[in-house]
Amino acid sequence: MIFSYTLVSIIDIRSFTKPGNKSPLVLYIILMVISCAIGIANGYIEDMPSPAIPIKAIVEAIKGN
Amino acid sequence: MKKETISDIQGISLLILFIYGSTLVMGTGGNAKNDIWIAIMLAIAVSIPTVLMYARILGRYPGKDLYDILCEVFGNYAGKLFILFFIWFSFHLGALVLRNFGEFLVTVGLPETPKIVPIIIFALVCVIGVKCGIETLARCSTFFVLFVFFLLIMLSSFAIPIMKPENLLPILKNGLTPVWQGAFAAFTFPFGETVVFLMVFDSLSSSKTIHRVYLKALIISGMFIAFVSARNIMILGSETAGAVYFPSYSVISRVNIGNFLQRLEISVTIVFIIAGFIKICICLLAASKGVTKLFGFKDYRYFVTPVALLMVNLSYLLYDSIMEMFEWAEEIYPYYALPFQVILPLIILIAIEIKSRLQKKEVKTEDKAQV
Numbered sequence: 001m002i003f004s005y006t007l008v009s010i011i012d013i014r015s016f017t018k019p020g021n022k023s024p025l026v027l028y029i030i031l032m033v034i035s036c037a038i039g040i041a042n043g044y045i046e047d048m049p050s051p052a053i054p055i056k057a058i059v060e061a062i063k064g065n
Numbered sequence: 066m067k068k069e070t071i072s073d074i075q076g077i078s079l080l081i082l083f084i085y086g087s088t089l090v091m092g093t094g095g096n097a098k099n100d101i102w103i104a105i106m107l108a109i110a111v112s113i114p115t116v117l118m119y120a121r122i123l124g125r126y127p128g129k130d131l132y133d134i135l136c137e138v139f140g141n142y143a144g145k146l147f148i149l150f151f152i153w154f155s156f157h158l159g160a161l162v163l164r165n166f167g168e169f170l171v172t173v174g175l176p177e178t179p180k181i182v183p184i185i186i187f188a189l190v191c192v193i194g195v196k197c198g199i200e201t202l203a204r205c206s207t208f209f210v211l212f213v214f215f216l217l218i219m220l221s222s223f224a225i226p227i228m229k230p231e232n233l234l235p236i237l238k239n240g241l242t243p244v245w246q247g248a249f250a251a252f253t254f255p256f257g258e259t260v261v262f263l264m265v266f267d268s269l270s271s272s273k274t275i276h277r278v279y280l281k282a283l284i285i286s287g288m289f290i291a292f293v294s295a296r297n298i299m300i301l302g303s304e305t306a307g308a309v310y311f312p313s314y315s316v317i318s319r320v321n322i323g324n325f326l327q328r329l330e331i332s333v334t335i336v337f338i339i340a341g342f343i344k345i346c347i348c349l350l351a352a353s354k355g356v357t358k359l360f361g362f363k364d365y366r367y368f369v370t371p372v373a374l375l376m377v378n379l380s381y382l383l384y385d386s387i388m389e390m391f392e393w394a395e396e397i398y399p400y401y402a403l404p405f406q407v408i409l410p411l412i413i414l415i416a417i418e419i420k421s422r423l424q425k426k427e428v429k430t431e432d433k434a435q436v
Contacts, residue, residue: 005374012370016196024367027360031371038378051157052383052393059400 001043005036068128070270073278075203078210079343080259080282085213086344087165088255089293090337092312095395097247098303099233102295104247109287111248112256115407116283118414119263120276125417127272131263132358138416145359147409152355154405155261156372159348160379161398163188166341167380168387173314174334181381187338187345192373194346195353196366199268202346209339216332217289221296223320223329228299253399255290256283257406264351310387349373 009032013025042048071079097104126134131151136144167184175183194202237244259279269275297312300319306312311333318330350365353372357365384390 008370008374016366024360024362024364027356027362028367028371031356031368031375035371035374035378038375038382042378042382048382050382050384051379052397055401056393056397059397062400 001039069198069200069268071203071268076278077282078206081286082206082340082343084255084286085340094247094251097244100244102291104244105251105291107248108251111252116279120279123275130267155348155351159345160376162344163380188373188377191345195349195369232299232302250399253402260406261351
């Protein structure tokens, strides 16, 4: 997973980042690390909590179920 | 960076394909059963003032997208809070469509393949599409939309021999309540989802024709969706259409003309791939633009890949099964989406109007003071 994320990042950065423009790289790397971490966690943790659950709970509370 | 522009026709094509998205395959307004076409007509009628509201918001600030407008109207902090809401909505919507696509492919064609495989491949294609820019997507969509219309008309005419119009009768058998419920569902999915275009339509060449673009696309796509839904009910009957996951796919798989023209259901998959591609691209574009604006960068292209990969993760995490996905789409989604589609834009429009009136008053008082 880490290898494929690194590979995608390198290809992506090389093809789309101009030499003088390095400022978005920090945010880019942070987002990639978060994404990779979620992917790895998903492989290790069974029944990862879905973000749909709290939304569902709120909507059902509003509907009165 | 050169600003990208798209013509009205390209805007209409993009909107039509966005509205088709997953709707033609998954169906909408199922609560109305055999009155589904009435429910969709009602949803179109309710959507007209909503899209006019969207057009008004964009028309007030020509050449600016919703994110710029929010920062200008609400200031930096409150504006960024609103931006977060809209980033979440477009991001989540993209993930939902990706998941629909994954579930559809795995259910109808690739039962042994892990869901994540088609999702990742499709997301990467969308990344390339978004990086090419809105102009390229819009040019593609003018071609795609003709192809989709051709397929829809051709497939529906092939299905005429197996249509049973009596399946649409009796009209309003269960009263108006299910029709209103169906209309509400059809309004939020797919017509209200066009709120995402508030983040994209700054590229339209003329800001004066935004309302025409919205209305034409809404009416054309709405009529087609109503027709396709009525066709599905006529062929499957309301009970079967409500029981199958992908009614259009089931309908087209029944087409058999002279034992020669059959197994045409692949064309439904093609329609879903084309329309789903445009829908995911627009959601991805809106979310990437939002991230760019939120952190004060200029080019959204840097963040397309990380946002798309996060979208893939979210789409995989969202549901445990296809049953859960449909339960969410029918029971939760309309209530969840309504604030993003109506309440927040309404608040924004009211704030814009108040601000412009206050500015006019200030100008008048300054003029008087100078005189």
